[in-house]
Amino acid sequence: MKIQYPLILASVWMLSSCGHNVKQTAKNMMSPNNPFRHVSTLPFQTADFNAIKDSDFMPALKEGIQEQLIEIDSIANNPDMPTFENTFVAMEKSGQLLRQVNGVFNLLTGANTNPVLEKASEDIAPDLAAANDALFLNTKLFKRVEAIYNQRMQLKLDPESLRLVEFYYQHFVLAGPNLSEKDKDTLKNFNKEEATLSAKYVNQLVAANKAGGLVVSDKAELAGLSDGELDAAATAAKNANMPGKWLLTLKNTTQQPLLQSLTVRATRQKLFEASWNRAEKGDSNDTRAIITRIAVIRAKKAKLLGFPNFASWTLMDQMAKNPENVEKFLAQLVPASTAKAKQEAADIQQLIDKQKGGFELQPWDWDFYAEQVRKARYDLDESQVKPYFELNSVLENGVFYAATQLYGITFKERKDLPVYNKDVRVFEVFDKDGTSMALFYCDYFKRDNKNGGAWMDNLVGQSKLLGTKPVIYNICNFTKPAEGQPALINFDDVTTMFHEFGHGLHGMFASEEYPSLSGTATARDFVEFPSQFNEHWASDPQVFKNYAKHYKTGENMPQELVDKIKKAATFNQGYALTEILAAAQLDMQWHLLSADSSLQDPDKFEVEALHKTHLDLPQVPSRYRSSYFLHIWGNGYAAAYYAYSWTEMLDDDAFAWFKEHGGLTRENGQRFREMILSRGNTQDLATMFRNFLGRDPDIEPMLEDRGLVAEPKK
DSSP: OOOOOOOOOOOOOOOSSSSHHHHHHTTSSSOOOOOGSSSOOSSSGOOTTTTTGGGHHHHHHHHHHHHHHHHHHHHOOOOOOOOOOIIIIHHHSSOOOHHHHHHHHHHHHHHSSHHHHHHHHHHHHHHHHHHHHHHHHHHHHHHHHHHHHHOOOOOTHHHHHHHHHHHHHHHHHHHHTOOHHHHHHHHHHHHHHHHHHHHHHHHHHHHHHHTHHHHHHHGGTTOOOOHHHHHHHHHHHHHHOOOOOOOOOOOOOSGGGGGOOOOOHHHHHHHHHHHHHHTTTSSSOHHHHHHHHHHHHHHHHHHHHTOOHHHHGGGSSSSOOSSSHHHHHHHHHHHHHHHHHHHHHHHHHHHHHHHHSSSSOOHHHHHHHHHHHHHHHHOOOHHHHGGOHHHHHIIIIIIHOOOOOOHHEEEEOSSSSSSSSOOOEEEEETTSSSOOEEEEEEEEEOOOOOOOOOOEEEEEBBBBTBOOOOOEEEEEOOOOOOOOOOOOOOOHHHHHHHHHHHHHHHHTOOOOSGGSSSSSOHHHHHHHHHHHHHHGGGGGGHHHHHHOOOOTTBBBHHHHHHHHHHHTTTTHHHHHHHHHHHHHHHHHHHHHTTTTSSSOHHHHHHHHHHHHHTOOOTTTTOOSSSOOOOHHHHOOTTTTTTHHHHHHHHHHHHHHHHTTTTTSHHHHHHHIIIIIITTTTSSHHHHHHHHHSOOOOHHHHHHHHTOOOOSSSO
16 A cells, blocks of 8 residues: 545535534533644644543544534525635635544554554444535535536636636536435445445454464574564564564565565465465454445445446546546556566576476465576675665655755654654654745554555645645554664665655645645545656665665665666566556456446455456466455555556656656756646646646656566667
8 A cells, every 4th residue: 555545525514404403512522621622732733642542533523523514504505696715615614623633533543543443433434424425415515516617617716716616516426416315315325334344344454464474483484584584573473472483474465575585485385375365264354245345335336326337436537537448558568567477487487497496486486586586687685785775764865865856845853743653753844945844754664553555644734725734644564673673674665665755745745725635635546646756766876875875884885786776677577567457457347346246256256357357377466365455445546556557657757757857956856846746636637747748648668667668769
């Protein structure tokens, strides 16, 4: 997972009558000492984690819902003629308490959850879904929105305000405000059930990840691991009340990083199977029944709204527009990707045979032998590289340094602000003229009570209308070193740090009037563009030299080793892209199901889906299996996982432009900031990209970057 979001808009709940009594009730929900009763007085209105208790959230969320209920009712029933100010601006100003509470709640339930918060997330989910329905299924409110939309060209609105009108109108239309009251009730029930199941799924998966790690009693089974990795596994076991053992915890992806190092094949197989089956054990953490029901609900919702399947409905407001365009795009990548993956598999099998292994290549063997192929072909050993990637150096001398060179921004650590975990660091961000512009929280180490993957979100969103500046956070799941040991990460982790900070820049540079259009509030198949674009700076020579320094000596990585990394850049890319395409197609096939489809068996379904889309390579499993595909069942990427590949096309094309125009320069960075990073969703996104690049996107740079074409274009 690369990014996690709350609802598109602040959730709202409409009051049909008895407004005074409901408002009076709302005021009694929070105690006088609840820290959410008042806007935070800390810098940037950031959360006072020292003052907030788990028990504060439910009353604050309920009161936030009720307060916005009153505000929306007032807008919908305003006797005055609808205007942009009394309808759209009023909606944007509503729900400020709910927005504030949700920002903190979303962070903690994702990054530092516990049984109280897990129960709260399940309990509040149907209320939030009902609240969202009460906005978008409100007939009176829609008539006001529609009236303004129909006369929008005569109102002489500024471009951002015009975009807001079109944005709201599209979301209202897609939500079904013109359905009959009976169908609205049916839709509301579907939405409540889906929200409840999704929240339950997230909690089950956290538990499945925690319980699914591989416990090892014999150290000999862990041959190949470094001392640091062994210490981390021993610490994890001790923290899980298993002293004297080793616990290999799971990342959210199918393949696990330690598979690259473990020399005992039986241990590799056990670790892979622990990952593969984490949510399919027939216990309380088995997610298959939930995802099957969610798929049914989504298909039925789509039919109710007049669409053949969920993908057709949800893609209407994306750059791709429809499933046909997504399938066409993915189909362009599959042949070259799988062909290269098959060649890579043949190379690995040849090595296994040469070593007289006596077995057919299996998924749990891939990383171990691929690393040996890479060593032989490029004389590159991962263990040689990691000492040059110390996490703090990567952050401050790499991620921050690149941002300073491109955009002129600087960073100062704030140790005076409260955090929710001792591993969290906070930085104040200053613009090129020295003005304070944002806060940035980073939380990089894996914990059992943290969702898997990596993501960015806002604690506080930017809005000129509300007078708020951005408070951004990045969450990752890197292995925490044993006490006193350096946090050495691999280059994939380095890339993840640059990626998530790219999302952060998109949020920090937001300069919008309206919160609904601010920062990363864009289509899924655009929002990954700034983050994936930022990944490129991890390997820029100037940036790389500044952070890739040996953690003991401080010496730069030898040029010989740098050259080896560059030569190996396209190694294993057939595998890497094929596992992503397999996940994208699993997602699409689930959401192309019609309401009339029979109930699916998840295991059988994914086998058939991958065969149908020509991605059923036995040695290359999907990056996520259906049962632990958090993106699509819990984090808003339903029918949108293709977005990572779609935006890779955008980011590689944009980076090609940078290379043609001088690369890492302030001039180029400023242009990208002004035309992309600061624009949020204030313009048609295809137009925004076209204005920056001067043309529509071209897939060729992506294929070249992945090494999937014979010769780069001259």
